[in-house]
Amino acid sequence: MATLLKTIQDVKKYVAANASVKFDSLKPYIIQADRKFVIPACSQELYTVLEPGNSSDNKEKVYELLREASAHLAMFLYIPIGNVEINDHGIIVESGESSKAAEWWQIRDLRRSFLESGLGAIDDALKIMEANEGDFDEWKGSDSYTLFMELFVKRTDTFNRWFNISNSRRTFLALRPYMLEAHHQYFVGKLGKETVARINFTTKPLTELSTELAQGVPFQVMGLMQASLVNYTVAKAIDSGMFEITPSGIYQKLDDFPGQKTKTLNDVQINRLLSNKILAGEEFFKKAIDIIELNPLEFPEYTSKESAQFIKPMDTKSTVSF
Numbered sequence: 001m002a003t004l005l006k007t008i009q010d011v012k013k014y015v016a017a018n019a020s021v022k023f024d025s026l027k028p029y030i031i032q033a034d035r036k037f038v039i040p041a042c043s044q045e046l047y048t049v050l051e052p053g054n055s056s057d058n059k060e061k062v063y064e065l066l067r068e069a070s071a072h073l074a075m076f077l078y079i080p081i082g083n084v085e086i087n088d089h090g091i092i093v094e095s096g097e098s099s100k101a102a103e104w105w106q107i108r109d110l111r112r113s114f115l116e117s118g119l120g121a122i123d124d125a126l127k128i129m130e131a132n133e134g135d136f137d138e139w140k141g142s143d144s145y146t147l148f149m150e151l152f153v154k155r156t157d158t159f160n161r162w163f164n165i166s167n168s169r170r171t172f173l174a175l176r177p178y179m180l181e182a183h184h185q186y187f188v189g190k191l192g193k194e195t196v197a198r199i200n201f202t203t204k205p206l207t208e209l210s211t212e213l214a215q216g217v218p219f220q221v222m223g224l225m226q227a228s229l230v231n232y233t234v235a236k237a238i239d240s241g242m243f244e245i246t247p248s249g250i251y252q253k254l255d256d257f258p259g260q261k262t263k264t265l266n267d268v269q270i271n272r273l274l275s276n277k278i279l280a281g282e283e284f285f286k287k288a289i290d291i292i293e294l295n296p297l298e299f300p301e302y303t304s305k306e307s308a309q310f311i312k313p314m315d316t317k318s319t320v321s322f
Contacts, residue, residue: 015075042139046138048138051063073114076111119170152187158226159230165250185232186232198218221292235274244264
């Protein structure tokens with residue numbers, strides 16, 4: 001498999017790898033990192049065509065960011081095996097008079113740093129891709145783009161704006177199933193697929209002063225829908241057991257980092273947070289609905305469900321009556 005990183009010099013451009021580290025040792029983990037993290041974000045189609053001297057400045061920036069992500073994430077995957085030697089006699093930890101194996105907590109912190117840096121680079125690449133879709137036709141025509149655009153909240157920093165996840169893309173990805181559930185439960189049925197799509201593909205007004213113009217109204221609604229989705233998502237995630245709920249935010253429980261301790265909320269605090277998040281989700285959604293109903297020309301597909309025609313039950317002698 002061709003990868004974005006082809007030599008040890010490519011790797012060392014982004015991470016401080018020791019001179020003794022060979023590219024052949026890292027290559028299996030580069031392949032894994034690209035397959036597991038990079039390609040799902042940017043699409044196989046775009047990944048295949050990225051190369052030095054791309055046709056646009058934006059593509060070149062994305063190429064560099066994805067290479068940076070690949071290097072850091074490969075190191076994240078490599079460190080557990082790189083810390084030991086496996087041979088016919090078993091698994092050995094190297095130690096000598098002038099050196100010794102790193103402590104477990106040092107390894108944990110180093111892996112966390114590589115993971116956060118790699119996923120952060122992917123998020124930065126996605127920001128550029130979202131803002132310059134015309135330069136990324138390969139991505140725009142892919143399944144990765146469809147998944148990316150499916151929800152109102154597409155990036156880690158957007159989620160983090162409304163509820164703290166320490167800008168962790170890993171936590172963001174772990175929360176995505178709950179976002180998808182909330183999206184369909186609360187929004188699609190009420191707004192309709194066409195209105196959801198119209199909001200989802202809106203763009204930011206050219207200036208802050210244009211919020212009263214046509215291009216600004218869908219963008220206002222988009223911001224409210226993002227806030228609503230984040231709050232509904234947190235409410236759904238609270239009882240899942242997959243996350244640590246702390247006074248400062250929500251975090252994924254990471255088996256990769258043993259010994260990590262966080263101060264979690266008690267049951268009373270969690271129940272209060274759950275109620276507050278549901279209420280906040282409802283309030284933001286109501287505000288969005290108000291704007292939509294005040295601007296029918298901007299949302300022609302929207303039909304208020306209160307005015308929609310429903311089948312009413314009739315009193316008959318049958319077991320099931322309509």
